[in-house]
Amino acid sequence: MKKLFFIFVLPLSLLAQQDxxxxxxxxxxxxxxxxxxxxxxxxxxxxYTSIQDxxxxxxxxxxTTKRNKKWGKGKYSKYNSELFDTGDISFxxxxxxxxxxxxxxxNCQLVSLVNxxxxxxxxxxxxxxxxxxxxxxxxxxxxVIYFVSDRExxxxxxxIWLSVIDINGNFGVPINAGSRINSSxxxxxxxxxHFETQLYFSSNRKKGLGGFDIYxxxxxxxxxxxxxxxxxxxxxEDEMYLTFFNENTGYFSSNRKGxxxxxTEFCCNDIFSFEIIEIDTIxxxxxxxxxxxxxxxxxxxxxxxxxxxxxxxxxYKDSYVSYFKLVDEYKNQNDSLNxxxxxxxxxxxxxxxxxxxxxxxxxxGGKKIELQIRGFASPLHKFxxxxxxxxxxxxxxxxxISTYHNTVLSKYLKTGQLSIVELPLGESxxxxxxxDNPHDIKNSIYSLEAIKERKIEIVKVILKx
Numbered sequence: 007m008k009k010l011f012f013i014f015v016l017p018l019s020l021l022a023q024q025d026x027x028x029x030x031x032x033x034x035x036x037x038x039x040x041x042x043x044x045x046x047x048x049x050x051x052x053x054y055t056s057i058q059d060x061x062x063x064x065x066x067x068x069x070t071t072k073r074n075k076k077w078g079k080g081k082y083s084k085y086n087s088e089l090f091d092t093g094d095i096s097f098x099x100x101x102x103x104x105x106x107x108x109x110x111x112x113n114c115q116l117v118s119l120v121n122x123x124x125x126x127x128x129x130x131x132x133x134x135x136x137x138x139x140x141x142x143x144x145x146x147x148x149x150v151i152y153f154v155s156d157r158e159x160x161x162x163x164x165x166i167w168l169s170v171i172d173i174n175g176n177f178g179v180p181i182n183a184g185s186r187i188n189s190s191x192x193x194x195x196x197x198x199x200h201f202e203t204q205l206y207f208s209s210n211r212k213k214g215l216g217g218f219d220i221y222x223x224x225x226x227x228x229x230x231x232x233x234x235x236x237x238x239x240x241x242x243e244d245e246m247y248l249t250f251f252n253e254n255t256g257y258f259s260s261n262r263k264g265x266x267x268x269x270t271e272f273c274c275n276d277i278f279s280f281e282i283i284e285i286d287t288i289x290x291x292x293x294x295x296x297x298x299x300x301x302x303x304x305x306x307x308x309x310x311x312x313x314x315x316x317x318x319x320x321x322y323k324d325s326y327v328s329y330f331k332l333v334d335e336y337k338n339q340n341d342s343l344n345x346x347x348x349x350x351x352x353x354x355x356x357x358x359x360x361x362x363x364x365x366x367x368x369x370x371g372g373k374k375i376e377l378q379i380r381g382f383a384s385p386l387h388k389f390x391x392x393x394x395x396x397x398x399x400x401x402x403x404x405x406x407i408s409t410y411h412n413t414v415l416s417k418y419l420k421t422g423q424l425s426i427v428e429l430p431l432g433e434s435x436x437x438x439x440x441x442d443n444p445h446d447i448k449n450s451i452y453s454l455e456a457i458k459e460r461k462i463e464i465v466k467v468i469l470k471x
Contacts, residue, residue: 026238030264031257031277033077035070038268040275043094043139043195043247044257054277055093056080065091067105087124096151098142102175104151106138114138116153129177130169132157142171143198145226151177152196152205162190166207168227186230187223194218195246198226201253205230208246216242220258239280243272254282300464302358302403303351305329306451307395308460309402314390316397321406325399326355339452346457358403361464362410369418374470379403380429380463399462400428429465 035041040057047053050072057065068080085105086092095105107124108114116127116137130137130153139154149171156164157180165188170178183205187193191211198205203226208218219240223233239245243262250256257279265276302322308329309320333347365375381396404426408416418424450456 027281027283028239028278031077031279032075033070033072034079035077036266036276038266038274040259041277042259042275043249044259044277045095045097045249046251046257047097052077053083053085053095053097054080055095057093062110065093065108067092067095085119094139096140096142098144098149102142102149102171104140104142106140108138116140116151127151127177130155130167130180136164139195141196141198143200150227152183152198153180154194154196155180161185161188163192164194166193166196166205170227181228184228184230186225186232192218195248197247197249199250201250206236206248206250207233208244208248209233215240217244218246220245220248244275246275256280297467299466300357300361301350301354301458301461302326302464303329303354303457304399304460304462305332306456306460309398314394316394317401318398319405320402321409322358322403323406325402326351336452336457339448340454343454343457346454358406358464359410361467362407362415365424365467366411366414368469369415369423374423374425375418376425376427376466376468376470377464378427378429378466378468380465382459382461382463396462397428403462403464 030036031041031044035044035054037056037058039059042055042057044052044054051069052072053067053069055065056068057063067083067085069083070077070080072078085095085103087107089109091108093106093108095103097103103119104116104127105119106114107117114136116130117124118127119125127137130151132155135155135157137153137155137157141152143150143152150168151171152166152168154164155167157167160167160182166183167180168183169180172178182188183196187205187207189209189211191209193207193209193211196205196207199222202222202224204222204224205226206220206222208220210218214235215237220236221233222236223230225231239248239258241260241262243260245258245260245262248256248258257277259275260278261272261275262278263271264278265272265274267274304325305328309318309325330347330351336343336347368375379400381400404419407424407426408419415424419426
């Protein structure tokens, strides 16, 4: 049976959504022992921690190389000791390396490697307390080490702490990462993702999906936004040690279904890889001969409120994202929306992406295509204003078409191979049941009738040889 040697014995106790691909690491790294903290250095080299049962649990740092897109069997690295267990290695560069060293009593400390020697990071030491799972990173050329400790001054259990490293390599006084990261539960395995400027970590706090879940928070040092549960990564089992290699790929450890085990399922940690699939790459499913009009919705007076302009620089994706973030506000104003955001707004946005994917294939094959688009607005403003608002909404969709998938459709718009016929209608077809009273926002803005008027509609897709 595997156990997380540095902290606790794991309880005996591929989740992927449409934009996440998660699977056990391909190759020969995962075993019946525990594999943790997979750090990819470059296209062909990675380091990780492995815990094997050799009569007693032994933790060591291994490296692996990739050939033919598969990671090979792990090899014993130079970052090990004959007297201590090692693990959780972190690289800032070749000169700044840190990892955890534990004795047979599981007394653990953080060390760095200097001139081939293990050196205690004494500034982080706290007698009788754990100091483990370091992650070294840099904020605006300021080197920082994040680590996990149960020292006094925290919020309970294991907390994430940090120490600023000066230009001479000296470690500053440990600082707690704060209440927006830490809780009365355990927070472990920090990793700072520079691509998003967000800290990823795991926690077994309440209201998670089960066990340790992966969370993220935007910020740096001890200045963070409230942590968010990344449900796409999590299951009712344990997920931890999340790392990124580039913007869209990385790794984490889990004892979820798919992890190797000898006798007891969900006992054991393995490395899983993940790829974040851009939603624009969803395979299209559109039947041109049975195309149903596609309605795309907007928040009140968007995009670019309070103007008589007929054009905008925003894309429909901008409007969609900002609209979707208002879901709680809409529910607070009107609890009878029938899950509009999940059952209509989001699926229709995905239909648009699918449609554009099919358009790009047809256009690449030489077809000429005409889109016919009709615009709408709710009756809160005068007719002339709503005509212009409808045109801005149509323009935002055209902007999104132009920028879709690295502007793949833009050249077809310029040559006329893809043409768009605009049919702005303003409020001329607004339902009589839709309120036009600006003081009655529950009905004029937040009612389902008003919501369904604020839209554009792709009416027809016409293919020409």
